[in-house]
Amino acid sequence: MEISAAGRLKVRITTADVGKRVSVRCLTAAGTTEGKFTDTVGVLTSWDAGVLVITRKSGESVRVDASSLVAGKVVPPAPARRRGPAAGYEELAQVASRAWRPLESERLGEWELRAAAGFTRRANSVLPLGAPGVPLDEALDVVRRWYGERGLPAYVQTTTGAEGTQELLCAELERRGWVREVSAELWIGALAPLADRAEAEGVVLAREADEAWLARYQRKGVSEVALKVLGSGSSVWFASVPGEPGGAPAAIGRCVVDGRWAGFAAVEVDPARRRRGLATVVMAALAGRALEEGASAAWLQVEERNAGARALYAGMGFAAHHAYHHYRESS
Numbered sequence: 001m002e003i004s005a006a007g008r009l010k011v012r013i014t015t016a017d018v019g020k021r022v023s024v025r026c027l028t029a030a031g032t033t034e035g036k037f038t039d040t041v042g043v044l045t046s047w048d049a050g051v052l053v054i055t056r057k058s059g060e061s062v063r064v065d066a067s068s069l070v071a072g073k074v075v076p077p078a079p080a081r082r083r084g085p086a087a088g089y090e091e092l093a094q095v096a097s098r099a100w101r102p103l104e105s106e107r108l109g110e111w112e113l114r115a116a117a118g119f120t121r122r123a124n125s126v127l128p129l130g131a132p133g134v135p136l137d138e139a140l141d142v143v144r145r146w147y148g149e150r151g152l153p154a155y156v157q158t159t160t161g162a163e164g165t166q167e168l169l170c171a172e173l174e175r176r177g178w179v180r181e182v183s184a185e186l187w188i189g190a191l192a193p194l195a196d197r198a199e200a201e202g203v204v205l206a207r208e209a210d211e212a213w214l215a216r217y218q219r220k221g222v223s224e225v226a227l228k229v230l231g232s233g234s235s236v237w238f239a240s241v242p243g244e245p246g247g248a249p250a251a252i253g254r255c256v257v258d259g260r261w262a263g264f265a266a267v268e269v270d271p272a273r274r275r276r277g278l279a280t281v282v283m284a285a286l287a288g289r290a291l292e293e294g295a296s297a298a299w300l301q302v303e304e305r306n307a308g309a310r311a312l313y314a315g316m317g318f319a320a321h322h323a324y325h326h327y328r329e330s331s
Helices: 089-098 136-149 167-175 211-216 224-230 278-292 307-315
Strands: 021-027 037-048 051-055 061-065 069-074 104-108 111-115 126-128 155-160 179-190 204-206 236-241 251-258 261-269 297-303 319-328
Touching: 021 051, 021 061, 037 061, 037 167, 051 167, 061 167, 089 179, 089 251, 089 261, 089 297, 089 319, 104 136, 111 136, 155 167, 167 319, 204 278, 211 236, 211 251, 236 278, 251 278, 261 278, 297 307
Parallel strands: 126 155, 261 297
Antiparallel strands: 021 037, 021 069, 037 051, 051 061, 104 111, 111 126, 155 319, 179 297, 179 319, 204 236, 236 251, 251 261
């Protein structure tokens, strides 16, 4: 925290610092004894009527009464990762978007409106990579109409936790009553060590998802729309570990190679055969093929509630880069 030459804590932030990353310390409650403090680090998204709102890396918004502040300062962006690939938010957002394309899209300034008949929120939400070119209320009216014409709910995908992410947009959506439904994280890691983690013998790689692969895929009732989304990307590979004869594969996975990046998704294992390393085998096989195509870095997306997957990927050398959230218009 900011400390004066006399050793006293200082509040060195003002309303002019909205939009900046800050660190604050406040008393936990009025009248508490010395030392009862709470520290919060995040983006200062508003300071109105004596109340600060700070959005943490996770996307959680924390309200702080200005009268409880004992220290505060502007802090630099979170330090870059010290292991694995270096990457900025915008590069990763564009790579992830190209790996999961909608059936139709339309530009609104630097926003992309995406639709795919409701198959996954990622393919049926607005991707805002800058300003929409019109005032926010007008932009949201366009979004409502566009999705309403397609019989779809209006979603906006936002991000938090890295330099250039959208904490301010999250706060504005929440002020307008939009509801955050799902939060996840995009993780990155080095590709070559992943390829070396397991022997890939017995893994079948294909350019298309066949009926057997789809039988293991967790999203049931896959339509032609879903097949088009699954098959989108610059260089797409599907992996399968054969199961019982005539049955679904024991494990599957999907990888999209795009320049230096390899994106992993749909890693599924037969529940009866989990904890036998099959997910690692699938990802190692896909990583090996991605290396052959010139990729050097890996990314994947994992929901914050999926503790098993998070532990698996952390063990493979992945770490969170930023969080992303889907906001839905309140009905």
